[in-house]
Amino acid sequence: MFTGCETVPITGRSQLLIISNAELSAVAAGEFSKMNKVSNDPRIEQIRRVGLNILTVARRDDAHGVLPPANKWEFAIIDDKSPNAFAMPGGKIGFNVGMFPYAATDDDIAVILGHEVAHVLSRHSSERVSQVLLVQLGAVAVDHATKNQSARTRQAWLTGFGLGAQFGMLLPFSRSHESEADHLGLIFMARAGYNPEAAPLFWRRFSNASSTKPPEFFSTHPADETRIRQLQAWMSEAKAQANSLSKP
Numbered sequence: 001m002f003t004g005c006e007t008v009p010i011t012g013r014s015q016l017l018i019i020s021n022a023e024l025s026a027v028a029a030g031e032f033s034k035m036n037k038v039s040n041d042p043r044i045e046q047i048r049r050v051g052l053n054i055l056t057v058a059r060r061d062d063a064h065g066v067l068p069p070a071n072k073w074e075f076a077i078i079d080d081k082s083p084n085a086f087a088m089p090g091g092k093i094g095f096n097v098g099m100f101p102y103a104a105t106d107d108d109i110a111v112i113l114g115h116e117v118a119h120v121l122s123r124h125s126s127e128r129v130s131q132v133l134l135v136q137l138g139a140v141a142v143d144h145a146t147k148n149q150s151a152r153t154r155q156a157w158l159t160g161f162g163l164g165a166q167f168g169m170l171l172p173f174s175r176s177h178e179s180e181a182d183h184l185g186l187i188f189m190a191r192a193g194y195n196p197e198a199a200p201l202f203w204r205r206f207s208n209a210s211s212t213k214p215p216e217f218f219s220t221h222p223a224d225e226t227r228i229r230q231l232q233a234w235m236s237e238a239k240a241q242a243n244s245l246s247k248p
Contacts, residue, residue, distance in 0.1 A: 008122045009061035010184055013176075015122075019129045021066055025090030028125075032092040038077040047095050048075045050109045050194075054117050057191035058184075066121055067091075083206070087116035089125055102206050107189070107198035114185030114192075122184065124177040179230055186234050190242035200231045 006015050052070055059067055068091035081098040088094075093116065095109075103109050119125070182199075190196040207224035 006064070006123070008180060009063065010187065011180055013180065015127050017123060017126045019126045021089050021123055021126055024125050024129065025088075028088035028090050028092055032074070032076075032088055032094070035076070035094065036079040037094075038079050038097060041077045043100065044075060044077050046106070047077065047093070047109065047113070050106055050192075051075055051093050051113045051117070053192040053194075054110060054113050054188050058117050058121055058188045060191075062121060064123075066123060067117075085112045085116055087113070087120045089120055089123075093117075102202070102209065105198070107195045108202050110189040110192065110194035111185065111199045111202045114187075114189040114194075115181045116185075117188060118181040118184035119177070122177070122180055124181065128177070179227070182227060182231060183234050186231060186238045187241050190238035193242070196235055196238040196242070200228045200235075203228050203231065 006017055007013065008015060051073070055067060055070060055073065066089075073091040073093065075093045076095070078094045078096045080096040082096055083098045083102055085095045085099050086093070093113065095112075099112065103112060186196050186199050189199070203224060207228075
């Protein structure tokens with residue numbers, strides 16, 4: 001476990017990784033191959049162009065070689081009307097047809113793909129799987145420690161442990177990952193020459209069009225207002241990075 005301690009690029013946050021990125025890449029490739037992709041959609045060229053621009057500037061912080069070479073990335077439009085996009089370990093990017101109504105410009109697409117590439121660079125998938133494995137290990141330990149107790153007592157302990165893990169570890173870390181991807185994604189889109197001011201505007205528009213969402217405490221994502229406030233707080237950092245790259 002201690003040999004799996006790493007840090008996230010830019011933010012410097014410590015993370016525990018007990019599952020390798022290579023292991024998840026193999027699984028991701030299999031899942032990606034099963035997805036229902038739209039063929040001959042000309043919009044894929046826009047997705048590929050913006051995605052490769054984001055990847056080029058993100059590679060600057062890829063000290064661990066997480067991001068595959070540009071020619072190894074596969075881009076696809078997914079035949080799914082839900083507004084979603086994703087990037088998988090190993091170089092797979094999917095963009096649902098349901099996301100296009102919210103992404104009319106290159107800047108909007110850069111907001112989305114910057115966020116997704118940040119997830120890959122930060123190895124959030126490996127971290128989440130590692131956390132789930134730790135929770136499962138903890139559940140086994142609780143079960144063993146209470147083996148001489150009554151069935152009712154054992155169930156109470158296991159239920160309490162499960163709720164504590166869910167609300168004290170898994171959900172908060174998931175929200176932390178989403179915020180971290182917003183932060184890094186904002187920097188990447190600014191470095192790549194896209195307008196970072198488009199990010200809070202995109203999420204405001206996306207929020208207004210979305211249905212009712214659960215309170216932040218019960219959610220895997222930060223509340224929309226939290227997300228927009230954080231993006232605005234990181235805006236000066238993103239613009240400073242963009243300006244530093246533009247100087248000779």
